[in-house]
Amino acid sequence: MNGIRVVLADDERMVRTALRVILEAEPDMSVVGEAATGTEAVSVVRAVRPDVVLMDVRMPEIDGIRATERILGDGGPGPRVVVVTTFENDSYVYDALRVGASGFLLKRAAAEDLVQAVRLVARSDSLLFPAAVRGLAARYARGQPAAPPWARRLTEREADVLRLMATGLTNAEIAGRLGVGPATVKSHVAGVLAKTGVRDRTQAVIAAYESGFISPR
Amino acid sequence: MNGIRVVLADDERMVRTALRVILEAEPDMSVVGEAATGTEAVSVVRAVRPDVVLMDVRMPEIDGIRATERILGDGGPGPRVVVVTTFENDSYVYDALRVGASGFLLKRAAAEDLVQAVRLVARSDSLLFPAAVRGLAARYARGQPAAPPWARRLTEREADVLRLMATGLTNAEIAGRLGVGPATVKSHVAGVLAKTGVRDRTQAVIAAYESGFISPR
DNA sequence: ATCCCCCTCCGCCGCACGGGGGAGACCGGC
């Protein structure tokens, strides 16, 4: 059975139980570990090597952000970390982005959204930031002009290329816009496809929309 | 938080009543004003400042297009105007685009589509047009003569294909899903591209998102 | 000083894609 292996990290048992019930109801998911503290989360993840970690922000010992940082700092292909929090107006959003989280979810999100989110980050390696926190993320991003949060996965240039891809331009046209050669654009496109785990530019654009990387007017 | 505030402008009382019933059934919408003529629409909108205006085209005194023009010409963040008409091959489509309407709906649209449309334009400021007329928008904005063939709506099959395109499938995969040959899919894709006035499948998917034909989670 | 990542570019190659034709069948309307 090679479903999506998930680890839950939350200090409240009831929350973990609720998440477990939701996820175990899906045929393609299984919860392979739980943690009640940040340090526990790190060790559990290192032990069971899950595909996705649902990481609460507020936890004893070390918080979810630091735990995420350590997990993703291990090197190699780490799990996708989806940061879960209660309040949408807290600054953890930016921190989550900075340390390389793949997604951000609110605890009040519908169960359906939760499983969809897990599936998306597990499958396509997309960045997943729902509409609820998009404005927030953008606000923080504006406050820190030189620190595009997505740099963890997509490089700055790759992000540029993806944005232009999402306007329907060809590689040659993107090259013209960026003032580089077509071969360079091809390289960046290849990078985007690899990092987002999709097949072609069309799927990349879809992922950009679905993840909130860009949003419709 | 009264939800989405809507003004109805239509010279037929029954139509207004029908729309009101449909919209009031939604917990997140409320009809805050009605108008039976174009001039009335302008004054009502200025008075109640709604989020969305459902604007009939044919109305006494001044028509819906001119009324829309005046409303959106007021400056500042005006409401989203969705132009409603009976016929789809109406030349009013172009006029609606020109004066800055946010959407275009047919009166025979299902109630479900109506509320979805209102919600969409209110929430995301999307342009809501049948994919068929999207290419027109760009060309018309550039001041170029709009070619009539594009005003034709997508056929049911073409809509199916577009939806599948927007999930990132190749032509061959779409063919498999629909149980037809690859050549058939190519035909439908060609139809979609022609009618939406775009160049390739990626732009078609973008148009689908931007037009509200499909929407991200 | 060394390593690693990023940006830049090169060639080759297979293939999906899209344009431009067309054709037969069905169905509804004039």
Place this chain on the structure above:
DNA sequence: GCCGGTCTCCCCCGTGCGGCGGAGGGGGAT
């Protein structure tokens, strides 16, 4: 009856795309 629209499928053909492997330079990290 005929015609217009839709759905189905066929051909050829050019090309943009994406995978592959490589290369050189710059800059940050340790």
